[in-house]
Amino acid sequence: MQPHDFWQTIHPAGAHADAGPFVEAYPARFTDGRQLLLPIRALADGRYGLASLIVNQASFAVLSALADDLAARLRPFSPDVVVGLPTLGLTLAAAVAERLGHGRYVPCGTSRKFWYVEELSVPMSSVTTHHARRLYVDPRMLPLLEGRRVALVDDVISSGASIVAGLRLMAAVAVEPVAIGAAMLQTERWRPALAELSPIWPDRVVGSLVMPLLERTDAGWIAEDQGIGPKRGIRFSENPTR
Numbered sequence: 160m161q162p163h164d165f166w167q168t169i170h171p172a173g174a175h176a177d178a179g180p181f182v183e184a185y186p187a188r189f190t191d192g193r194q195l196l197l198p199i200r201a202l203a204d205g206r207y208g209l210a211s212l213i214v215n216q217a218s219f220a221v222l223s224a225l226a227d228d229l230a231a232r233l234r235p236f237s238p239d240v241v242v243g244l245p246t247l248g249l250t251l252a253a254a255v256a257e258r259l260g261h262g263r264y265v266p267c268g269t270s271r272k273f274w275y276v277e278e279l280s281v282p283m284s285s286v287t288t289h290h291a292r293r294l295y296v297d298p299r300m301l302p303l304l305e306g307r308r309v310a311l312v313d314d315v316i317s318s319g320a321s322i323v324a325g326l327r328l329m330a331a332v333a334v335e336p337v338a339i340g341a342a343m344l345q346t347e348r349w350r351p352a353l354a355e356l357s358p359i360w361p362d363r364v365v366g367s368l369v370m371p372l373l374e375r376t377d378a379g380w381i382a383e384d385q386g387i388g389p390k391r392g393i394r395f396s397e398n399p400t401r
Contacts, residue, residue, distance in 0.1 A: 180379030
């Protein structure tokens with residue numbers, strides 16, 4: 160496949176073998192069996208890799224399928240408002256909020272507007288960026304959050320750093336999200352970071368697609384176990400997704 164061909168088509172169940180080994184793409188599965196081919200990105204050591212998803216490069220049909228699925232997973236939590244995390248999480252959060260019947264959503268941002276206040280911001284790090292940022296919530300949006308059931312949405316949860324920043328920001332405005340949603344959960348290495356913040360958070364996470372750690376072999380990429388924590392010596396700092 161050409162790079163621009165990924166994230167464009169939802170394939171019927173069973174269209175692609177999902178047992179591996181895989182050459183260049185991993186067939187992620189929705190609950191109903193439909194498949195989405197994702198490019199495999201090698202990590203720093205070249206031995207391990209992860210499937211990648213960039214939602215703002217996805218076709219409208221794929222974005223719609225992800226939003227439909229995630230909205231269905233979040234609906235049992237009865238959220239009153241969806242809060243989106245930048246940057247790619249904003250695309251997904253808006254679509255999810257619309258499917259939940261909301262008239263709007265609340266976007267967080269890393270660009271400081273002149274009316275923002277530092278007290279309503281937290282440091283934010285991500286494996287996709289190499290510079291320090293701060294995560295802000297617009298003070299004008301606080302009435303939409305106060306006393307409401309909030310769902311925090313991002314595109315991908317990988318190391319957990321972005322979600323932890325989002326949770327810290329919500330705590331700064333006295334909000335405890337009832338759920339955390341993502342289009343993709345990359346392995347389970349995010350669990351310790353969320354559990355360290357509070358043991359309640361890992362159980363409030365839902366995701367449409369769950370990706371294993373992949374290991375390169377002579378035959379191709381094979382799926383490793385999805386246990387907590389990466390194998391010793393693996394560098395995730397150059398992972399192209401969060």
